[in-house]
Amino acid sequence: MGDATIESPEWRKVEVGRIVLVQGTSPYAGRLAAIVEIIDHKRALVDGPSADPKLVVPRQAVSFVDVLLSDLKIQKLPRAVRTGTLKAAWEKSEIDAKWKESKWAKRKDQTERRKALTDFDRFKVMRLKKQRRFEERKALVNVKASA
Numbered sequence: 050m051g052d053a054t055i056e057s058p059e060w061r062k063v064e065v066g067r068i069v070l071v072q073g074t075s076p077y078a079g080r081l082a083a084i085v086e087i088i089d090h091k092r093a094l095v096d097g098p099s100a101d102p103k104l105v106v107p108r109q110a111v112s113f114v115d116v117l118l119s120d121l122k123i124q125k126l127p128r129a130v131r132t133g134t135l136k137a138a139w140e141k142s143e144i145d146a147k148w149k150e151s152k153w154a155k156r157k158d159q160t161e162r163r164k165a166l167t168d169f170d171r172f173k174v175m176r177l178k179k180q181r182r183f184e185e186r187k188a189l190v191n192v193k194a195s196a
Contacts, residue, residue: 061118063087066126068144069095069116070153071106079157081148082106082116083139086129094129098136100145108132121147 067084071077081104082097088110095116097106123142126135139145148154166174 063093063113063118064122065128066123068119068121068123068148069093069111070119071095071097071111071116073115075111075115077106080104080106081119081144082111083123083126083135083144085126085135096132096135098132098139100140104145119148119151119153121151 063084065084065086069082069084071080071082077097080097081099082095084093085096085108086094088094091114092110092112093116094108095106095111096108097104099105121142121144123135123138123144126138130138
């Protein structure tokens, strides 16, 4: 039989400097934090020094069940780094800006906006979708007719 090499995707590794999204029943759910130390195979020490005070996650131990790993990482972050140093590395790596540009963050914002819609807002969205669909079909008919 031939040799097979199995590689795990690079962005899914639990490592110091990896950015995680806190979830679950935590009061900090939905906020970003960085892994600063791996405690054991189930927990890590995280700290989230975001520039926005509403998004700060204080240093705490969290279970890997309660976080989602992102593809963002602070390169060459030393283990058990202090909050001030982490904040400087966070800003240098532009984590907040990269997160806001990611598809994941945009999708999360869109979901939150849709949850906040009223019945009349949902009705207006439905009407706009109908208009867009009508215009697309009209354009498609014109393309087919000219071909």
